[in-house]
Amino acid sequence: AANLLDKKDSLISSLQDICIKVIGKSIVEYNAQSMVEHIRDTLGGVSLENLNKLAQALTKNRALNDDTLQLFLNTSLTTLTFYDCSKLSYEGYKRLAIFSPHLESLSLQMCGQLNNEALLYLAEKLPNLKELYLDGPFLINEDTWVQFFELLKGRLTAFHVSNTHRFNDNALSAMLRNCGSSLESLGLATLDTVTNYALLPQYLNSPNFHTLILEEPSRETDINDEVIISLLGSIGQNLRKLSLNRCTGLTDSCIINGFLPFLSNSGQSILTDLELEELDQITTDGIVLLFSSLQFPLLKRCSLKRCFALEDAAVVELLLNSSSTLEELNLNGLKSLTSKTFTFMACPNLKQLNIGFVHCVDNEIVEKISKDNEKLTIIEVYGDNQVTGKCSPRNGVSIIGRQSDSI
Amino acid sequence: MEEISLVSSTGDSRTVNRDVAMQSPTLKRMLESSFIESQGTIKLEEFDTRILDKVIEYMEYSYKYKDADDDVEVPEFNVSPDISLDLLLAADYLGI
Numbered sequence: 001a002a003n004l005l006d007k008k009d010s011l012i013s014s015l016q017d018i019c020i021k022v023i024g025k026s027i028v029e030y031n032a033q034s035m036v037e038h039i040r041d042t043l044g045g046v047s048l049e050n051l052n053k054l055a056q057a058l059t060k061n062r063a064l065n066d067d068t069l070q071l072f073l074n075t076s077l078t079t080l081t082f083y084d085c086s087k088l089s090y091e092g093y094k095r096l097a098i099f100s101p102h103l104e105s106l107s108l109q110m111c112g113q114l115n116n117e118a119l120l121y122l123a124e125k126l127p128n129l130k131e132l133y134l135d136g137p138f139l140i141n142e143d144t145w146v147q148f149f150e151l152l153k154g155r156l157t158a159f160h161v162s163n164t165h166r167f168n169d170n171a172l173s174a175m176l177r178n179c180g181s182s183l184e185s186l187g188l189a190t191l192d193t194v195t196n197y198a199l200l201p202q203y204l205n206s207p208n209f210h211t212l213i214l215e216e217p218s219r220e221t222d223i224n225d226e227v228i229i230s231l232l233g234s235i236g237q238n239l240r241k242l243s244l245n246r247c248t249g250l251t252d253s254c255i256i257n258g259f260l261p262f263l264s265n266s267g268q269s270i271l272t273d274l275e276l277e278e279l280d281q282i283t284t285d286g287i288v289l290l291f292s293s294l295q296f297p298l299l300k301r302c303s304l305k306r307c308f309a310l311e312d313a314a315v316v317e318l319l320l321n322s323s324s325t326l327e328e329l330n331l332n333g334l335k336s337l338t339s340k341t342f343t344f345m346a347c348p349n350l351k352q353l354n355i356g357f358v359h360c361v362d363n364e365i366v367e368k369i370s371k372d373n374e375k376l377t378i379i380e381v382y383g384d385n386q387v388t389g390k391c392s393p394r395n396g397v398s399i400i401g402r403q404s405d406s407i
Numbered sequence: 408m409e410e411i412s413l414v415s416s417t418g419d420s421r422t423v424n425r426d427v428a429m430q431s432p433t434l435k436r437m438l439e440s441s442f443i444e445s446q447g448t449i450k451l452e453e454f455d456t457r458i459l460d461k462v463i464e465y466m467e468y469s470y471k472y473k474d475a476d477d478d479v480e481v482p483e484f485n486v487s488p489d490i491s492l493d494l495l496l497a498a499d500y501l502g503i
Contacts, residue, residue, distance in 0.1 A: 012468075012469050012472055012473055012481065013484075013502060014498070015465045015469075015484075015494065015498035015501075015503045016498040016499055016503070018484055018486055019491045019492070019494050019495035019498060020464075020495065022486045022487075022488055022491040023488070023491045023495065025488075026491065033432060103445055144455070145465060367450040
């Protein structure tokens with residue numbers, strides 16, 4: 001059952017994964033310095049992908065600290081992602097900058113100990129840094145943000161920040177003034193003290209802008225239809241990824257006056273990811289209009305989770321538009337859906353489907369979906385109490401979240 | 408069933424069922440190539456015998472259980488920490 005929850009589709013792990021688990025475990029248990037050194041010696045032989053997996057395995061055990069960090073420091077690295085930096089100290093970040101000076105893209109999630117000094121150190125010592133993804137940098141204060149963006153003026157192409165109350169309007173405006181015209185990817189999520197999102201359209205204007213993530217403003221009026229409409233007006237045409245999760249102030253007007261005119265190039269949009277979670281003011285009519293007016297020939301991932309107002313017609317229109325390309329679809333919590341929607345669902349590339357808390361879903365529907373969508377491997381059915389242990393989908397499909405399953 | 412030989416750096420040779428070896432994309436390419444390896448003997452100079460044995464043990468384990476039904480109890484595959492790193496490099500090379 002643990003494998004099921006980890007969404008592993010095969011019972012057999014690959015030998016690489018088994019080894020990575022063992023290595024991760026022995027590093028945690030013995031904190032073996034010799035092991036770390038041995039790995040460093042042979043590092044040239046480990047592929048970047050496995051290195052990344054090792055970072056993930058360590059992260060799972062909260063074992064990434066200043067000692068184990070050394071594993072990943074390599075002068076030739078250009079990309080580094082850490083999923084849990086809670087134990088990395090200021091010294092660790094400093095070492096990172098010294099030993100991997102060629103880093104271009106750096107992602108530090110849960111970087112709670114990253115302080116003012118460390119951030120500026122990274123900015124100074126990493127001359128090639130172009131992409132920075134930070135989650136939880138709550139020690140960084142306003143002055144440091146301002147200084148940081150001045151240091152990176154014109155260099156940043158991607159900047160994502162989430163979960164800090166110290167990133168405020170002044171920091172945002174410093175970011176936009178210095179880096180706005182070079183940015184191609186921007187993510188702002190759960191920032192309690194940012195209110196002035198209306199600044200964004202004035203500064204973001206790169207013709208290559210491809211990723212926009214604006215999630216969960218502290219007041220729903222901060223990200224309103226006008227902001228999104230004028231923002232899409234300047235950067236909408238080449239967007240590949242758009243996420244507006246929990247921007248609950250948005251209404252159909254945003255779709256009609258923003259998405260329709262600006263998200264496409266003569267009727268064709270190149271979006272691959274569209275997430276509109278918990279937009280409770282968006283109606284069926286809005287979504288129907290969106291998917292009947294524009295073509296989304298590349299759309300792979302779509303989430304309409306908890307858009308409570310949506311009914312069958314909205315999802316059917318989405319399927320009519322994109323059923324051939326969709327790989328992941330999230331319809332969690334669309335409580336008005338009826339079984340009719342699922343008779344239309346035949347997506348040859350769909351791999352993951354979330355239909356939790358859609359009350360009409362029962363054994364029969366799940367079995368039909370599993371038959372009609374041949375690549376599907378995972379169906380999530382949390383809260384669907386008509387899906388029971390008797391449900392027997394096609395081989396190769398995992399049902400997650402049934403009440404009858406126990407761990 | 409056709410068998411092939413895998414040879415370690417120290418010259419020890421192990422015979423393996425061809426289908427078992429074909430699970431590794433790397434070996435598969437070699438066996439399907441027009442080079443001498445396709446005749447059924449592959450020298451793996453980088454692997455010492457201990458690693459080669461463990462690799463074969465894994466491929467046989469995975470071949471046996473890959474199509475197992477949900478109700479079959481799949482035993483865990485044990486790897487001792489002292490060879491884990493070298494085994495990782497080998498697995499990386501073989502793509503398994």
